[in-house]
Amino acid sequence: MSPGWYKDPAEPTTQRYWDGDGWIGAPLPADATPPDGPPEVPPPPPPPTQPGPADPAGAPPVSPGGPVAAPGPGHPGQPTPNGHPGYGQQSYGQQSYGQPYPPVQTLPPRPAAPAIPAGVPLASPGLRLVARLIDIVAVLLLNAVVNGWFVYRYLQEILPFYREFNSRYADGEPVGELMRLAPSAEANRLQLVILIIACALWFAYEVPAVANTGQTLGKRIVGLRVVRVDGEEKLGFGRSLRRWNILGLPMLFWTCCVGFVWQVVDCFWLTVDRPLHQALHDKAARTVVVVANPRPPAGASPPQTPGGSS
Template sequence: MSSLPAGWYKDPADPETQRYWDGEGWLGKAIPADAVPPDGPPPVQDEPPPAPASPAPAPPTPLTPPPPGWGPQPGAGPQPGAGQQPGSGPQPGWGPQPGWGPQPPPPPGWQPPPGWQPPPGWEQMPPGMRAGMYPVQARPHGYALAGLGPRLVARLLDILAVLLLNVVVNGYFFYEFAKEFVPMYRASLNEMANGGSAFDVQGSGRMDSLLWAMLIVATLLWLLYEAPSIGSTGQTLGKRIMRIKVMAVEHTEPLGFGRAFGRWARLGLWTPAWGCAGIGFVLQLIDCISPVFDQQLRQAFHDKTARTVVIALPPDDRQPVDATTRSGGNGSHTEGS
């Protein structure tokens, strides 16, 4: 729990609400789980005055012993037949079940003995849970994390948009590259038909120069497409269509171009390395699937570099909720369990 950054998360004690986690404990009062919380922690409320101390109870009155010679009146004994009714006692063989009754908690630091196995049907603790603690779904700034499916679709839409830009800008270089590549490809087929190897046919130096030029232009187009929009609004065209957004971990302000460039660079600067036996493409693919292995914030490697998260926008434009207007929950700072 202590590894979670400060922000609004679902309350483990009441999943229908959310509270502010400051890195060490819960802060402020709870608000509805589907409401957009205020930016930052809730305002600190004044503690109520202590309740007046209740008066001490009066000491018990000592019992006075009966006077000498006192005793029960004659005939005041139990009536005949007023004893225990037949069949009102415990049934034959009745007794407490083995292990029945409240068990005392184990002492601090207790560990099960070596070789101990849980009994059949005993439920294992789910991943991400510690003893005495519920799993908490991260909600940075009160927003739900974007799912992997919408993020994948948004990335594919962005790739399509950058590809269309490359058709326009890189069209000339691609045409010149094709003029050099097609003769080399045909020569390779003829060499293989004659029993040789396709690697015996080498491309021209101009073809290599055109390939590097196309990769560099494609990298610049990707940079100009993504970094400014992420820095200003947190959304590219694909993310806007899928209603997801890139936000900083510590605040909701725009990232700015510098931070957005650092986020893009971790992924986009590998594009020229496509010309090195596709190494750049492999590294970019690993980066794109890395959120699968981050169960807490679903951060890709480029998100971890820029300290960003991808959140899902609510279906409507809900306004932030004042955390001081909702009753319920403990307003004082409590330690996280």
């Protein structure tokens, strides 16, 4: 994710600055105009000076930048006549006795992948597309069982027309009159029935499973889970239905190709969306897809995913 101001996934009413590794600076209201660059980060306070317990009496205080000059040549800390540092004098490149070393600042570790506030890594676009392909195959198998007879009847209605069309086209005969006869009313009716049954099977396959566990068969095999952006454990039926409507209902418009094109754009939208890699149906339901059982880093306890493991 490129650096810039984005809405905070943990609190959508605010926006914060992402520097490429993590969120920095104080949050701003979501409708406020952010500055052109990153927010100003206050400098760390200077380390306090602490005199050592073994400092001799009368020794001059030592500042963070070096020793403080004392009034007189014989005072401790003043150079001796031979040019060498006197008692208590700090030479160049040495740390004064009792002076605390400045704290060592360490950079936070770079996260392996973008994560939602709960700390669970987001699913990669490649794994999401693989899970969707598995779900498509599963729904096609259901249609072969439930919708097979209607598909057979539909083919019986349209195959004679296409055989006649190919025969006339091969013989060089005109096909304009034949085009006005197709498709038949029965073929149109069967096509509508097939689409409605296929849509109902897809609904029964995906909506209850995502509402209860956040996983379809494809997501369970690949190891992904659908969760809410606000971190709640279960999506619920209403949110799952709203998520499926954007992707599933356009199937009824396959006859004019509009529905199929919309579904392709929806599924591949996650490859360009930032920062949560949401498809259009994710944005409608305010959901994200995460890794179901992420592998914790060495020495860390495994994060708890919403809804538990299954």
